[in-house]
Amino acid sequence: MQFRRWIVPVMILAFIAGACFAGGCYLVQDLTQGSNGETGKNTAAAQVQLPPGTPHTIANIVKQTGPAVVKIDTLNPVRNPHLDPFFNDPFFRDFFGRVMPRGQEYRPGLGSGFLVRSDGYILTNEHVVGEATEIKVTVSGFSKPFEARVVGADYDLDLAVLKIDAPRSLPYLKLGDAEEMQVGDWVIAIGNPYGLDHTVTVGVISAKGRPIDIEDRHYKNLLQTDASINPGNSGGPLLNLSGEVIGINTAVNAQAQGIGFAIPSSTVKSVLDDLIEKGKVIRPWLGVQVQAVDEKWADYLGLPKTEGALVVGVVPGSPAERAGIQRGDVILELAGKKVKTPDGLVAAIREQRIGSRVKLLLWREEKLVQVEVVINEKPARY
Numbered sequence: 314m315q316f317r318r319w320i321v322p323v324m325i326l327a328f329i330a331g332a333c334f335a336g337g338c339y340l341v342q343d344l345t346q347g348s349n350g351e352t353g354k355n356t357a358a359a360q361v362q363l364p365p366g367t368p369h370t371i372a373n374i375v376k377q378t379g380p381a382v383v384k385i386d387t388l389n390p391v392r393n394p395h396l397d398p399f400f401n402d403p404f405f406r407d408f409f410g411r412v413m414p415r416g417q418e419y420r421p422g423l424g425s426g427f428l429v430r431s432d433g434y435i436l437t438n439e440h441v442v443g444e445a446t447e448i449k450v451t452v453s454g455f456s457k458p459f460e461a462r463v464v465g466a467d468y469d470l471d472l473a474v475l476k477i478d479a480p481r482s483l484p485y486l487k488l489g490d491a492e493e494m495q496v497g498d499w500v501i502a503i504g505n506p507y508g509l510d511h512t513v514t515v516g517v518i519s520a521k522g523r524p525i526d527i528e529d530r531h532y533k534n535l536l537q538t539d540a541s542i543n544p545g546n547s548g549g550p551l552l553n554l555s556g557e558v559i560g561i562n563t564a565v566n567a568q569a570q571g572i573g574f575a576i577p578s579s580t581v582k583s584v585l586d587d588l589i590e591k592g593k594v595i596r597p598w599l600g601v602q603v604q605a606v607d608e609k610w611a612d613y614l615g616l617p618k619t620e621g622a623l624v625v626g627v628v629p630g631s632p633a634e635r636a637g638i639q640r641g642d643v644i645l646e647l648a649g650k651k652v653k654t655p656d657g658l659v660a661a662i663r664e665q666r667i668g669s670r671v672k673l674l675l676w677r678e679e680k681l682v683q684v685e686v687v688i689n690e691k692p693a694r695y
Contacts, residue, residue, distance in 0.1 A: 378552060381484040381486045382486075382549060383450050384450070384510045390419055423505065423544070426548045429585065435475040435476070436548070437475060437547075441548045472581065486558050487556075491521075494553065494559055498554075501515050501540070532564075543565060561581060593693075600632050602627075614676065614679070621644055622643065622657070627639065636686035637684055647671060647672075648664075667689065
């Protein structure tokens, strides 16, 4: 009887001990696998990798950078407003006289931007402010918006710099290096989509170097991201996990989800000083239209290789015309740098300073010809 009274507690203790032993073995096994390399690596690779840092990394970045992100409200003239058709009748125009509506209407616009200097310089997209007759900027910590003016803009790059006069120094963002970003890296977008100010979205870099056309703008080197970018986000920052701006949010594919684009910071860095100090981007200019040299053209011109930039047009009064460059010439070198493609020629010209004298090596009538040209500033009409 006494034996029966003890058997149940003994069985329970044995079960607990066995469970603890088994658990301890599994624990030791897991620790060993995690430390000796192979198994630990495989386990980690199978897990979704979250952004590095503390669980509040993104929240901290937003808290630090958010005050430098601004909301931009604009008033834009409408060129061809839809009026009542009666006002197109000469009788009504004569009858109403001065009280007849003039046909000038305005529509509000909305965008984002961010401070790049403590003295009130703001970077945004040109398409946000390009046609505005009135620009107001809302900055965190101020009860009223500031009147802003455009100090520099470039239509082709879709970049603009605004200036506001604030009573104190303002927080600003640092430009990072977009070239260091890799596909799959985490990014944070902050902006004012649909007027919802300081909206934060998170995603990754989906692709780099994307060329896209939007109306008559030709973007050549955009970052693609799946961070949500909607109307009102334009001009806002795309941040890396160090809180640096690696892109300027610019466009979204309206027919798709998770496809947004941003101008890389490398493009901004090269022109920001010109926009602030000179009001425009200063571009070196040669004044030629060129195309690639394919096998057919190489054979026709007697070229040994399908390399160079074939001149198909020379702008009247341009540096190229003054240097004697002709249609049918093939530009092989500029300033000692080999030119293999039309894009290579454009890149070589961009490296030159306004007013510099450079030598060009041409292929003309199956002979090498050298000419000297003075690089000029690209006129606005081109």
